[in-house]
Amino acid sequence: MVDYFNSKELLIDGISKLQFSKIPTPELDARILLSYAINHQDIIYMHNDISISKNEKNKFYDYLNKRIQGKPVSRILGSxxxxxxxxxxxxxxxxxxxxxxxxxxxxxxxxxxxxxxxxxxxxxxxxxxxxxxxxxxxxxxxxxxxxxxxxxxxxxxxxxxxxxxxxxxxxxxxxxxxxxxxxxxxxxxxxxxxxxxxxxxxxxxxxxxxxxxxxxxxxxxxxxxxxxxxxxxxxxxxxxxxxxxxxxxxxxxxxxxxxxxxxxxxxxxxxxxxxxxxxxxxxxxxxxxxxxxxxxxx
Ligand SMILES: C[S@@+](CC[C@H](N)C(=O)[O-])C[C@H]1O[C@@H](n2cnc3c(N)ncnc32)[C@H](O)[C@@H]1O
Missing domain, CATH: 3.40.50.150 (Vaccinia Virus protein VP39)
Structure with missing residues (x-):
């Protein structure tokens, strides 16, 4: 069985994790990293209601951890x-x-x-x-x-x-x-x-x-x-x-x-x-x- 998650819930969680770690632009970073994790063309917004697979969710949390450790978003994306x-x-x-x-x-x-x-x-x-x-x-x-x-x-x-x-x-x-x-x-x-x-x-x-x-x-x-x-x-x-x-x-x-x-x-x-x-x-x-x-x- 494949679990699905909601983009808004993941974004809220991601933003609070980045805020807690004092990352300067938590909202933008979380939105970019989630878009990248799900291969979305445009940067996703809070109002977007996209279902996210477990695999995509894991990727998102992996990117969040890298960001929290200080890796810049551009280095995570490679561009x-x-x-x-x-x-x-x-x-x-x-x-x-x-x-x-x-x-x-x-x-x-x-x-x-x-x-x-x-x-x-x-x-x-x-x-x-x-x-x-x-x-x-x-x-x-x-x-x-x-x-x-x-x-x-x-x-x-x-x-x-x-x-x-x-x-x-x-x-x-x-x-x-x-x-x-x-x-x-x-x-x-x-x-x-x-x-x-x-x-x-x-x-x-x-x-x-x-x-x-x-x-x-x-x-x-x-x-x-x-x-x-x-x-x-x-x-x-x-x-x-x-x-x-x-x-x-x-x-x-x-x-x-x-x-x-x-x-x-x-x-x-x-x-x-x-x-x-x-x-x-x-x-x-x-x-x-x-x-x-x-x-x-x-
Ligand atoms: C500040 S970076 C600029 C990179 C790029 N032009 C930019 O603006 O993003 C300086 C560049 O100079 C190169 N560099 C450093 N010392 C050098 C040298 N002695 N001879 C030639 N290139 C050198 C570095 O490898 C680096 O790519």
């Missing part, structure tokens, strides 16, 4: 909505953040009317969310996605396939702390037919920028689930900026621009690194909370 699409994530990729949509917003608005082919470089691609979102919107474009982590690049490839963007993408492993990293990129652009120029119109980058000593103070959802390499910016948080900015001009076309995400309190020291690297700060963009979040440089 995160970013800009206009869902991106699959794995344990090697950063969980895409809403703040990073600022770069996509600026680039897609600035270049939406461009007729020429746009060559884009995504440094530290992670799940691919920034670069792939841009080439999804800018039809006449190609993308080189780079990361130190092979398993992250595999996820970029999977996301590109799902979004039907594989033909516009090339991806490769690089480490911007290696002396030859710029040279390695040039070798790729020389060989790859996707790239007619060996420099880029647009470079986007969201590097790791948390101070090493701050990582242990981050919330469980971040420190236990985002890969350390995607967070750790070194002793003062600026290691990746220093390495990337040093020779960045060798990768930018004359009228090319680079958009880089920065920590909310990093702008003043970033200005000094830019000066030392002979780069110009063109504009600073705020995030949705009003913090300086993205710099445009050339």
């Amino acid at each position: 995160r909505n970013f800009w206009k699409k869902d991106f699959l994530i794995n344990k090697y990729t950063l969980d895409p953040r809403q703040d990073s949509e600022v770069i996509v917003d600026i680039v897609t608005k600035t270049y939406s009317n461009s007729n020429k082919h746009i060559q884009i470089l995504d440094l530290g691609a992670g799940s691919g969310c920034i670069g792939l979102s841009i080439i999804d919107d800018l039809k006449n474009s190609s993308l080189l996605s780079l990361d130190i982590c092979k398993q992250a690049l595999e996820q970029v490839n999977i996301n590109a396939k799902r979004l039907n963007l594989s033909k516009k993408l090339h991806y490769a492993q690089i480490n911007w702390f290696e002396k030859t990293w710029i040279q390695n990129i040039k070798l790729i652009t020389e060989k790859e037919k996707l790239f007619s120029k060996n420099k880029f119109d647009i470079i986007v980058c969201n590097p790791p920028y948390i101070k090493s000593s701050e990582i242990k103070k981050l919330q469980i959802e971040v420190k236990n689930y985002d890969p350390l390499i995607s967070l750790d910016g070194g002793i003062d948080g600026y290691d990746s900026y220093k390495a990337i900015f040093k020779d960045l001009s060798k990768l930018l076309l004359n009228n090319g621009v680079c958009f880089v995400e920065i920590g909310y309190d990093m702008l003043e020291y970033i200005k000094i690194i830019l000066k030392e690297s002979n780069l110009n700060l063109i504009k600073v963009y705020k995030d949705f909370q009003g913090h300086s979040r993205v710099i445009q440089i050339s």
Whole structure:
């Protein structure tokens, strides 16, 4: 005999369990997790009267337990909505953040009317969310996605396939702390037919920028689930900026621009690194909370 349960009763129970464990958004999380457990297309509401099988109920309680232990909803689902699409994530990729949509917003608005082919470089691609979102919107474009982590690049490839963007993408492993990293990129652009120029119109980058000593103070959802390499910016948080900015001009076309995400309190020291690297700060963009979040440089 199969037991059936009512969605409303399960939701009420799930919400109270999450509330008891002080999960910040208990109602939304319970609704998303129940929808996922029953494979429901849309997020279910309290008024929905859906019968749930025992197997589905068990899945729901399993997800609730994971959430209570600190696993983010996106990690349980294995995907995160970013800009206009869902991106699959794995344990090697950063969980895409809403703040990073600022770069996509600026680039897609600035270049939406461009007729020429746009060559884009995504440094530290992670799940691919920034670069792939841009080439999804800018039809006449190609993308080189780079990361130190092979398993992250595999996820970029999977996301590109799902979004039907594989033909516009090339991806490769690089480490911007290696002396030859710029040279390695040039070798790729020389060989790859996707790239007619060996420099880029647009470079986007969201590097790791948390101070090493701050990582242990981050919330469980971040420190236990985002890969350390995607967070750790070194002793003062600026290691990746220093390495990337040093020779960045060798990768930018004359009228090319680079958009880089920065920590909310990093702008003043970033200005000094830019000066030392002979780069110009063109504009600073705020995030949705009003913090300086993205710099445009050339
Ligand atoms: C903050 S995450 C950003 C991921 C993705 N772009 C996003 O916004 O969700 C930084 C990324 O840089 C990569 N990374 C860290 N150190 C690197 C290095 N030395 N060379 C190349 N990539 C690196 C990490 O693997 C990670 O995917």
